[in-house]
Amino acid sequence: xxxxxxxxxxxxxxxxxxxxxxxxxxxxxxxxxxxxxxxxxxxxxxxxxxxxxxxxxxxxxxxxxxxxxxxxxxxxxxxxxxxxxxxxxxxxxxxxxxxxxxxxxxxxxxxxxxxxxxxxxxxxxxxxxxxxxxxxxxxxxxxxxxxxxxxxxxxxxxxxxxxxxxxxxxxxxxxxxxxxxxxxxxxxxxxxxxxxxxxxxxxxxxxxxxxxxxxxxxxxxxxxxxxxxxxxxxxxxxxxxxxxxxxxxxxxxxxxxxxxxxxxxxxxxxxxxxxxxxxxxxxxxxxxxxxxxxxxxxxxxxxxxxxxxxxxxxxxxxxxxxxxxxxxxxxxxxxxxxxxxxxxxxxxxxxxxxxxxxxxxxxxxxxxxxxxxxxxxxxxxxxx
Amino acid sequence: xxxxxxxxxxxxxxxxxxxxxxxxxxxxxxxxxxxxxxxxxxxxxxxxxxxxxxxxxxxxxxxxxxxxxxxxxxxxxxxxxxxxxxxxxxxxxxxxxxxxxxxxxxxxxxxxxxxxxxxxxxxxxxxxxxxxxxxxxxxxxxxxxxxxxxxxxxxxxxxxxxxxxxxxxxxxxxxxxxxxxxxxxxxxxxxxxxxxxxxxxxxxxxxxxxxxxxxxxxxxxxxxxxxxxxxxxxxxxxxxxxxxxxxxxxxxxxxxxxxxxxxxxxxxxxxxxxxxxxxxxxxxxxxxxxxxxx
Numbered sequence: 001x002x003x004x005x006x007x008x009x010x011x012x013x014x015x016x017x018x019x020x021x022x023x024x025x026x027x028x029x030x031x032x033x034x035x036x037x038x039x040x041x042x043x044x045x046x047x048x049x050x051x052x053x054x055x056x057x058x059x060x061x062x063x064x065x066x067x068x069x070x071x072x073x074x075x076x077x078x079x080x081x082x083x084x085x086x087x088x089x090x091x092x093x094x095x096x097x098x099x100x101x102x103x104x105x106x107x108x109x110x111x112x113x114x115x116x117x118x119x120x121x122x123x124x125x126x127x128x129x130x131x132x133x134x135x136x137x138x139x140x141x142x143x144x145x146x147x148x149x150x151x152x153x154x155x156x157x158x159x160x161x162x163x164x165x166x167x168x169x170x171x172x173x174x175x176x177x178x179x180x181x182x183x184x185x186x187x188x189x190x191x192x193x194x195x196x197x198x199x200x201x202x203x204x205x206x207x208x209x210x211x212x213x214x215x216x217x218x219x220x221x222x223x224x225x226x227x228x229x230x231x232x233x234x235x236x237x238x239x240x241x242x243x244x245x246x247x248x249x250x251x252x253x254x255x256x257x258x259x260x261x262x263x264x265x266x267x268x269x270x271x272x273x274x275x276x277x278x279x280x281x282x283x284x285x286x287x288x289x290x291x292x293x294x295x296x297x298x299x300x301x302x303x304x305x306x307x308x309x310x311x312x313x314x315x316x317x318x319x320x321x322x323x324x325x326x327x328x329x330x331x332x333x334x335x336x337x338x339x340x341x342x343x344x345x346x347x348x349x350x351x352x353x354x355x356x357x358x359x360x361x362x363x364x365x366x367x368x369x370x371x372x373x374x375x376x377x378x379x380x381x382x383x384x
Numbered sequence: 385x386x387x388x389x390x391x392x393x394x395x396x397x398x399x400x401x402x403x404x405x406x407x408x409x410x411x412x413x414x415x416x417x418x419x420x421x422x423x424x425x426x427x428x429x430x431x432x433x434x435x436x437x438x439x440x441x442x443x444x445x446x447x448x449x450x451x452x453x454x455x456x457x458x459x460x461x462x463x464x465x466x467x468x469x470x471x472x473x474x475x476x477x478x479x480x481x482x483x484x485x486x487x488x489x490x491x492x493x494x495x496x497x498x499x500x501x502x503x504x505x506x507x508x509x510x511x512x513x514x515x516x517x518x519x520x521x522x523x524x525x526x527x528x529x530x531x532x533x534x535x536x537x538x539x540x541x542x543x544x545x546x547x548x549x550x551x552x553x554x555x556x557x558x559x560x561x562x563x564x565x566x567x568x569x570x571x572x573x574x575x576x577x578x579x580x581x582x583x584x585x586x587x588x589x590x591x592x593x594x595x596x597x598x599x600x601x602x603x604x605x606x607x608x609x610x611x612x613x614x615x616x617x618x619x620x621x622x623x624x625x626x627x628x629x630x631x632x633x634x635x636x637x638x639x640x641x642x643x644x645x646x647x648x649x650x651x652x653x654x655x656x657x658x659x660x661x662x663x664x665x666x667x668x669x670x671x672x673x674x675x676x677x678x
Contacts (some may be wrong), residue, residue, distance in 0.1 A: 001387055282659060
């Protein structure tokens with residue numbers, strides 16, 4: 001058990017810090033949350049800066065244009081960029097963390113050459129067309145169908161919860177190509193150009209009032225067969241391969257941010273007098289224990305994946321279950337620190353409290369995560 | 385950074401588990417419930433195996449290992465529900481003659497409690513006015529004393545390690561039962577209501593493990609305070625959920641579940657209280673702008 005970093009890791013950290021200190025003051029002002037073209041330009045601009053400095057695709061394999069960094073270096077990158085207040089991955093999320101790695105793992109040489117460099121250089125944005133109105137937790141029940149017509153697929157159906165659909169160039173799309181096969185065996189993975197005729201994007205407003213994602217209606221959309229990654233009807237496996245890019249680093253920046261917020265809460269409570277409330281104080285103390293432990297669990301999972309050569313451990317679901325609840329507890333505590341001010345949408349933390357409600361739902365609900373932990377880690381029988 | 389067990393640490397853990405399986409298995413455990421007395425032969429064997437001298441320098445006849453190794457050994461002790469004043473004797477190694485080898489049984493005042501007072505050869509702390517209790521834990525004789533001793537951070541860490549071992553064991557017991565016990569024509573572990581109880585047990589164990597192992601590496605009192613809170617939660621809540629999964633059988637004397645629960649309750653009363661630990665951790669937040677130490 002060694003929590004110290006090697007000289008190489010420390011050097012990586014030092015160079016990164018130095019670079020961040022140099023470039024962050026020169027960033028343009030952050031666009032407003034509703035300014036989607038502005039957000040796209042800002043996020044792509046940041047990605048371009050990362051690319052020029054040699055930090056793009058840090059965790060991608062070198063033969064896909066990435067840096068082949070170790071999981072620990074990736075952890076350091078996410079920790080330091082968060083601490084320095086650097087921009088988030090934002091609109092580059094799907095390209096860098098899902099579609100890109102999928103193409104890197106399963107795409108042909110031509111597909112890799114076409115799609116990977118623009119993601120790394122901050123030139124193209126990807127979105128994800130997986131969930132459907134009737135296929136949420138049961139994703140493999142998806143019904144959007146693709147019919148073969150010459151060199152094209154003709155796609156009909158609808159997708160939901162698609163982030164950045166308004167500003168994306170490409171969509172990684174899961175479609176049903178064989179309606180008769182068992183549900184996991186009739187799915188294919190397509191790269192759909194978002195400027196193709198027949199795509200209608202309708203933004204969805206979240207309970208926090210913002211339009212973070214959209215519904216997408218697909219009406220006779222033609223997608224070239226050459227845009228299929230992997231074999232026809234093998235799309236489920238192709239998609240799951242990418243989930244193995246999760247190396248315990250998914251929430252590194254957020255845990256760092258939560259620990260900063262916790263300190264801000266304590267100092268705010270000192271200032272407004274609520275620190276005298278022992279119940280609130282002890283709650284904050286317990287949250288400190290909680291987020292310290294989550295940080296340690298992150299380091300544990302990262303070390304595990306480093307030892308296994310980047311193969312993920314089983315810790316992802318365990319971590320997400322605990323972290324998603326801790327994040328909600330944190331912002332509930334924030335509301336108690338604020339008191340009546342917590343009802344003011346302009347108060348610090350109020351919008352964060354609202355958006356924290358998505359954490360136990362998005363990317364696999366807590367109920368699904370518990371099934372995964374029970375069946376895949378504990379070996380309990382499938383059933384209901 | 386390599387926050388995983390080394391090969392030597394894995395071997396040490398396996399060695400302690402093998403020793404305890406052989407010398408303190410289920411039969412011996414149940415015999416101890418019926419007649420709670422200290423097994424002096426086992427105590428010497430633990431001494432020979434280096435359990436008490438683990439952190440003593442080799443020059444002083446010890447094993448020369450550190451807190452992480454001690455934590456792994458105590459985790460195994462917690463898992464096996466090993467009896468006796470283990471922490472007090474371990475901490476006395478090198479200070480009390482015969483403690484390191486297991487010749488001398490050392491008890492100590494911990495808060496206002498003393499375990500195994502009547503069986504101990506040496507008692508550390510002020511036990512004037514000690515009164516015997518009818519201990520809720522059938523495996524641990526207890527006295528209470530009027531004057532409290534201040535908590536020791538290393539003792540708190542080793543107790544947290546025992547809690548972690550117990551929590552991990554009750555999770556295993558619950559899963560074993562849920563796999564084999566059938567109702568409505570299927571293993572009860574196929575029902576989501578049962579599955580989700582087991583999953584949450586594992587989550588608490590793994591979160592506590594990160595905290596306990598990290599505290600063993602840093603020996604930072606704040607890390608130890610956090611580890612104690614999470615390990616207590618994992619052990620107490622885990623034993624209760626294990627009891628629930630076992631249904632009526634879990635409520636019986638012959639099941640081992642209550643032994644884990646009662647010991648977990650006892651350990652949670654030792655060392656720093658939850659309130660003190662939370663206040664300490666709250667104070668740190670208000671004092672400085674914390675970033676994760678790296």
